[in-house]
Amino acid sequence: MAGTGEGKKEEADYKRLHSFPLIRHTDMPEEMRVETMELCVTACEKFATNNESAAKMIKESMDKKFGSSWHVVIGEGFGLEVTHEVKNLLYMFFGGSLAVCVWKCS
Secondary structure (H helix, E strand, O other): OHHHHHHHHHHHHHHHHOOOOEEEEEOOOHHHHHHHHHHHHHHHHHOOOOHHHHHHHHHHHHHHHHOOOEEEEEEOOOOOOOOOOOOOEEEEEEOOOEEEEEEEOO
């Protein structure tokens, strides 16, 4: 039983160490990438236990700032293939294993 408690502590320490955003792939211009990344971090921190609310916040903010048709997926252990407008895709990790994918399609 002692091993289980240590495993949870190590996982919590790992997530704390990797709380910075890690961009896996993007083709966004620099200014848009920075704003989107900051928005994703803010939403994931604000709604740490509710990925649906975080995705909704990101989508609505992106629609207002950069025009409509933005899509957001947040979670752990998912796969997807999307068709997107050029220079409108961001795929990043946050908080260890939480992935965020933001893209625009017309």
